Amino acid sequence: MVDNYAVFGNPIAHSKSPRIHTLFGEQTGGAVEYGAICSEPEEFAQDVMMFLVAGGKGCNVTVPYKQEAWELADELSDYAARAKAVNTLAFSEDGTMVGYNTDGIGIVRDLQQNHSIALQGKRILLLGAGGAVRGVLQPLLEAQPASLFIANRTASKALELAQDFAEFGKVSGGGFADIDGQFDLIINGTAASLQGELPPLPAGCLAADGCTYDMMYSAKPTAFVTWGRAQGAAQSLDGLGMLVEQAAEAFFIWRGVRPSTAPVLAQLREELKRNPS
Numbered sequence: 001m002v003d004n005y006a007v008f009g010n011p012i013a014h015s016k017s018p019r020i021h022t023l024f025g026e027q028t029g030g031a032v033e034y035g036a037i038c039s040e041p042e043e044f045a046q047d048v049m050m051f052l053v054a055g056g057k058g059c060n061v062t063v064p065y066k067q068e069a070w071e072l073a074d075e076l077s078d079y080a081a082r083a084k085a086v087n088t089l090a091f092s093e094d095g096t097m098v099g100y101n102t103d104g105i106g107i108v109r110d111l112q113q114n115h116s117i118a119l120q121g122k123r124i125l126l127l128g129a130g131g132a133v134r135g136v137l138q139p140l141l142e143a144q145p146a147s148l149f150i151a152n153r154t155a156s157k158a159l160e161l162a163q164d165f166a167e168f169g170k171v172s173g174g175g176f177a178d179i180d181g182q183f184d185l186i187i188n189g190t191a192a193s194l195q196g197e198l199p200p201l202p203a204g205c206l207a208a209d210g211c212t213y214d215m216m217y218s219a220k221p222t223a224f225v226t227w228g229r230a231q232g233a234a235q236s237l238d239g240l241g242m243l244v245e246q247a248a249e250a251f252f253i254w255r256g257v258r259p260s261t262a263p264v265l266a267q268l269r270e271e272l273k274r275n276p277s
């Protein structure tokens, strides 16, 4: 018996999730089949239902349907409820859909475990205030940084987000012009990097020995990764590790087995170099 999973999004052709989960399946010895489904607007919920009825065990959800998946889920994990976004749905035998958000766990694991970047007591600057940033805020704050400042082009969105997560403490928000002082870790969660652009950051905002992390990734260093290197970051990383770690957490939720991420990440990096699309 093969267990079927899929990722839903639009566009979806370039998603690395099928490759990652196929490698996880091979590694853990399970019969796993994982596809990619491009849902048209308005048809996402129906497509997921059809996948469930056809015997699917669970699915991942990516742009632009994470919020719709949050609405669709019958039950939500704590992270997903607060993120107002779901990237993983697990289907129970009785057809119940449980929604999770593994993005924040993904970035925290990549930082702390893969790259030995401790978060506790650190000053974090988080750029952007869209869905990507909302999805990672709770796990980042639970790692107990000294402070976390959310800076966004539209300042009001950063302020609202900081307000929504105020109970975790140490979080504030504002515009790029409000960035003040130095940070041990600067994380880019804006879409600017994809357009080859950089958020306007003040000179000297990265502390000595500070690190930079772009939630985006590409075959060539992103604009933000290049910026981090130019600032002398101890490590300037992209988000491929986050992608693999969030997938591993989803795989664990579905199958109760934790795949080893390092060989999969190495293989993906190699494949990305060979085939940059």
Ligand code: ATR
Residues within 6 Å of the ligand: 127, 128, 129, 130, 131, 132, 133, 152, 153, 154, 155, 157, 189, 190, 191, 192, 195, 197, 198, 199
């Ligand atoms: P996602 O789900 O990827 O986070 P989103 O919710 O549309 O997508 O959010 C995109 C984020 O990237 C926002 O924080 C956006 O800033 P605004 O809220 O001001 O729109 C940010 N962004 C997009 N392009 C940007 C650019 N060129 N420079 C700076 N920020 C940018």
